[in-house]
Amino acid sequence: MRADKTPSFKQLLANPVQMLAFGFGSGLSKKAPGTMGTLVAIPFYYVLIKFFESGYAAALILVVVSGVWICGKAADDIGVHDHGGIVWDEIAGYLLTMYWVAFSWQNVILGFVLFRLFDIAKPWPINWLDTKVKGGLGIMVDDLLAGLMSAGCLYVLTGLL
Numbered sequence: 123m124r125a126d127k128t129p130s131f132k133q134l135l136a137n138p139v140q141m142l143a144f145g146f147g148s149g150l151s152k153k154a155p156g157t158m159g160t161l162v163a164i165p166f167y168y169v170l171i172k173f174f175e176s177g178y179a180a181a182l183i184l185v186v187v188s189g190v191w192i193c194g195k196a197a198d199d200i201g202v203h204d205h206g207g208i209v210w211d212e213i214a215g216y217l218l219t220m221y222w223v224a225f226s227w228q229n230v231i232l233g234f235v236l237f238r239l240f241d242i243a244k245p246w247p248i249n250w251l252d253t254k255v256k257g258g259l260g261i262m263v264d265d266l267l268a269g270l271m272s273a274g275c276l277y278v279l280t281g282l283l
Contacts, residue, residue: 127200128207142210143196149207157238159209163216164230170217171225182217186266189214194258204261211265215241218269222277233276240268 131150134141144150145159170178189210196210197203219237223229244252244264248271252264 145209159212190258193261215265215269236272
């Protein structure tokens with residue numbers, strides 16, 4: 123582990139929980155690790171929607187439920203609550219954003235932009251939850267709420283377009 127408590131890519135390869143939590147290495151980005159983690163979610167979304175559409179809900183539940191443990195364990199292992207490089211929560215939030223809309227590349231991009239806006243701006247009650255809820259659930263809950271808010275906006279916008 124480096125002095126700033128961020129694991130190296132070699133350490134991620136040796137630890138599957140850290141590899142998942144750090145979005146397969148995307149969370150190691152020096153700039154905008156959350157955005158990089160959200161970008162990693164796009165191929166997962168594409169595979170789910172194209173090949174496993176009937177299993178999307180089950181996969182989403184698995185990503186969310188496992189994410190509470192993955193994010194909590196990763197944070198405990200490196201000793202930093204909600205380390206910026208832990209991006210499994212962004213992956214889950216983006217997949218939640220995209221759940222209620224039909225696939226199109228326009229929706230993929232609009233969903234990405236909306237999710238990043240809500241995740242970065244953290245309007246109420248996202249900011250409140252972000253400060254009050256701890257552990258793996260605390261890491262996940264703000265991104266899930268950002269995903270729900272983004273999903274609502276995306277759903278309305280796709281109905282208008």
